Amino acid sequence: MEGRIIVVTSGKGGVGKTTATASIGAALALEGKRVAVIDMDIGLRNLDVVLGLENRIVFNIVDVVNGKCKLRQAAIRDRRIENLFLIPASQSDNKDILTPAGVERVGRLLKKEFDYVLMDSPAGIERGFENSIASADEAVVICTPDVSSVRDADRVIGLLYARSITPKLVVNRIVPEMVAKGDMLSHEDVIDVLSVPLVGLVPMDQQVVISSNVGLPLVMQNDSTAGQAFRRIARRLNGESDLPIQVPSHKKGMWGMLTRKFGKK
Amino acid sequence: MLNALFKRFTGQTSTKDAAKKRLKFTLVCDQLEVNDSTLKNLQGDIIQVISRYFEIDREALQLEVQRDKEVSALVFNTPILCVKKEIATAVPGNKGGKKSYKKKKK
Numbered sequence: 001m002e003g004r005i006i007v008v009t010s011g012k013g014g015v016g017k018t019t020a021t022a023s024i025g026a027a028l029a030l031e032g033k034r035v036a037v038i039d040m041d042i043g044l045r046n047l048d049v050v051l052g053l054e055n056r057i058v059f060n061i062v063d064v065v066n067g068k069c070k071l072r073q074a075a076i077r078d079r080r081i082e083n084l085f086l087i088p089a090s091q092s093d094n095k096d097i098l099t100p101a102g103v104e105r106v107g108r109l110l111k112k113e114f115d116y117v118l119m120d121s122p123a124g125i126e127r128g129f130e131n132s133i134a135s136a137d138e139a140v141v142i143c144t145p146d147v148s149s150v151r152d153a154d155r156v157i158g159l160l161y162a163r164s165i166t167p168k169l170v171v172n173r174i175v176p177e178m179v180a181k182g183d184m185l186s187h188e189d190v191i192d193v194l195s196v197p198l199v200g201l202v203p204m205d206q207q208v209v210i211s212s213n214v215g216l217p218l219v220m221q222n223d224s225t226a227g228q229a230f231r232r233i234a235r236r237l238n239g240e241s242d243l244p245i246q247v248p249s250h251k252k253g254m255w256g257m258l259t260r261k262f263g264k265k
Numbered sequence: 266m267l268n269a270l271f272k273r274f275t276g277q278t279s280t281k282d283a284a285k286k287r288l289k290f291t292l293v294c295d296q297l298e299v300n301d302s303t304l305k306n307l308q309g310d311i312i313q314v315i316s317r318y319f320e321i322d323r324e325a326l327q328l329e330v331q332r333d334k335e336v337s338a339l340v341f342n343t344p345i346l347c348v349k350k351e352i353a354t355a356v357p358g359n360k361g362g363k364k365s366y367k368k369k370k371k
Contacts, residue, residue, distance in 0.1 A: 146284070147284050147287060147288050147291075150288055151288060151291060151292065151295070154292050154295070155295070179281075181279070182279025182280065182281050182282070183279060183280050183281060184281055185281050185284055185285060186281070189281065189284075189285050192285075193285065193288050193289060193292065
């Protein structure tokens with residue numbers, strides 16, 4: 001059976017695309033799937049450091065598209081998580097080195113090799129974005145609950161719809177205390193504005209910074225709330241569509257557990 | 266939760282409501298933005314159609330998007346020099362004067 005190519009995108013930069021790609025990719029691999037995560041941010045690669053694989057780069061996606069190496073030569077195998085592979089971006093080129101047609105061609109090869117291919121799109125809606133969505137079957141749009149991120153997400157969602165892709169939304173960096181106070185858009189507000197299906201809610205979590213410091217996949221840390229949220233997102237993408245979406249909550253103890261139970265949507 | 270209630274009773278609006286309101290308004294405006302090349306193409310097409318029925322002054326015509334709070338309107342203004350009789354009679358309801366096409370905001 002052919003694999004699925006999922007682009008992870010957002011429009012705005014710095015909302016957590018790379019963390020999401022690394023986490024969802026690692027989580028899918030932990031579910032037993034053969035996964036490739038591909039850094040499409042040519043010239044500003046970062047997926048390698050987030051995954052702690054920066055020292056093992058030999059070839060990159062530009063080499064693959066331009067025929068300088070085989071797909072298998074460029075795919076770095078993660079030694080901690082079985083079946084997780086990274087194809088890094090080139091650091092010395094710019095976005096124009098790739099074309100949507102070239103990426104589409106490699107996309108067909110990738111689908112034969114992997115169950116899931118996650119494309120980590122660069123910020124913006126120019127060539128890098130075009131390249132990232134060229135071969136995508138599905139899309140995950142990441143946004144944070146602030147006006148600039150939601151606005152850019154809306155733009156990107158429009159562009160995806162124009163290609164007949166219905167994106168799934170992840171609301172990232174939710175601070176439950178601020179939502180409770182009415183000082184942060186709730187996920188309901190964001191969905192109301194964007195009207196796309198939701199695939200997961202990720203709380204703000206200091207572990208994201210800590211695990212990127214050491215290059216350890218977030219989903220391997222059991223005490224990371226964001227990591228757990230990404231694991232649930234991966235399961236939902238992997239066919240468990242009836243897995244309930246947990247709303248991040250700041251309450252601890254008995255009362256918190258109760259409200260979390262009934263606050264599920 | 267209590268905080269939100271307190272704010273509601275004291276008449277303070279929460280900042281997220283302001284954010285949501287601003288977002289919704291901005292997104293509608295964003296969707297109604299037309300770039301210059303689209304407008305130029307549209308103008309060319311309109312001229313083509315109108316020229317089948319009227320002689321118009323191509324230099325003096327104007328095409329613009331007028332916006333106010335309630336509606337956005339596409340306004341096309343052109344002086345008519347002469348009606349092309351033989352075709353104009355074939356299509357009833359085409360009279361001279363200003364043409365304006367209104368488009369309601371979603």
